[in-house]
Amino acid sequence: MLSPTDPLDAKPRSTPVPDGVPAGRRVSPGCPERPPGPCAPPGLEEALSSLGLEGEREYAGDIFAEVMEYLGLAGDTLYLAVHLLDSYLGAGRVRLHRLQLLGVACLFVACKMEECVLPEPASLCLLGDGSFSRAELLCAERRILSRLDFRLHHPGPLLCLGLLAALARSGPQVLLLATYFLELSLLEAEAAGWEPGRRAAAALSLAHRVLHGAGSGPEPALYSRAELGPVEPCMVRAALRGPAPGLAAIFLKYARPQRQGTSLAAARLLRHPPAGPP
Structure with missing residues (x-):
């Protein structure tokens, strides 16, 4: 049973949206907003039609937009993060509204195992769109390490x-x-x-x-x-x-x-x- 102060059991909190940013949208540091509707490359319409995906034209340009991966992490980090998440859930329960915090915390731990350069906790908090703080992320990290008894290695x-x-x-x-x-x-x-x-x-x-x-x-x-x-x-x-x-x-x-x-x-x-x- 999780304690009332457990970071994975706390009630969700709302964060005010900065001025000038529409509700529901997130702006990453150093990444200016792109104008809407990027141009899709030639042949995309035909490809979508041949696959029966005509309904996806609304965001087809975003599929091919020149956008970098948000954190630029290695593939092994992704698989380790998923393994840690599965292991944590297999060892106990977590509140549904804290599942996102758990996922990001698992990603943070996986980065420490696999990456040469760690992402800042503040950058990872952006993935949660303000649903948890840096302190909550670090508390969740400690909870993961404790529940898994530091068994973090996994042959991906x-x-x-x-x-x-x-x-x-x-x-x-x-x-x-x-x-x-x-x-x-x-x-x-x-x-x-x-x-x-x-x-x-x-x-x-x-x-x-x-x-x-x-x-x-x-x-x-x-x-x-x-x-x-x-x-x-x-x-x-x-x-x-x-x-x-x-x-x-x-x-x-x-x-x-x-x-x-x-x-x-x-x-x-x-x-x-x-x-x-x-």
Whole structure:
């Protein structure tokens, strides 16, 4: 039972919105507001139509806008943060309205494990849009360390994916697509119980087949086809779901030119798979 003063159990508080900033919007330090409606690149309309995403034109320009990742963190940090979050929730309960604080605190701890340069706590508080303070974030960090007994190391799936891709001599396109499938699995509850190596192997196997057709790609090195069978459909469903409300972040991230429009290409190839090798 959490104590009344626990930072993860406190009542939500409201923060006044600075003058000149519309309600519900957040302005990051050093990042001036962009004018609305950035221009989408040529071919975007056709791509959205072919994928059945005509309803997404309203924010299609934002998919391809030249915007940096807010914190610029490494991929391993993301997977460790999700692992810490799952571990904390597995060890006890937390109030729903403090779940965002818990997530950001897990990200803060993961940054200390994986990053060379730490983000400022104040920058992380911006992610909560004023729903918690710097002091609450630091208290939540201590609570996480205590509940997990400082067991913070976790062999993330990205490391496994890199090793498996090197063994299979997978090309950069295959590796990028596999990374996308692997990240999509973070959104699926059923994938939480699969070990990192199994998820990585499934993502790599699926990427080979999507790009080169059925029967292509190396034989699984660590897992049998039967063991990978339940994992791949989960990733396929997530990729075909596209920018669903509340689940669009990864799709939009991999739709950007910096990642070669991978999410758009993946949905198209999954709907119209290439023929396999003779």
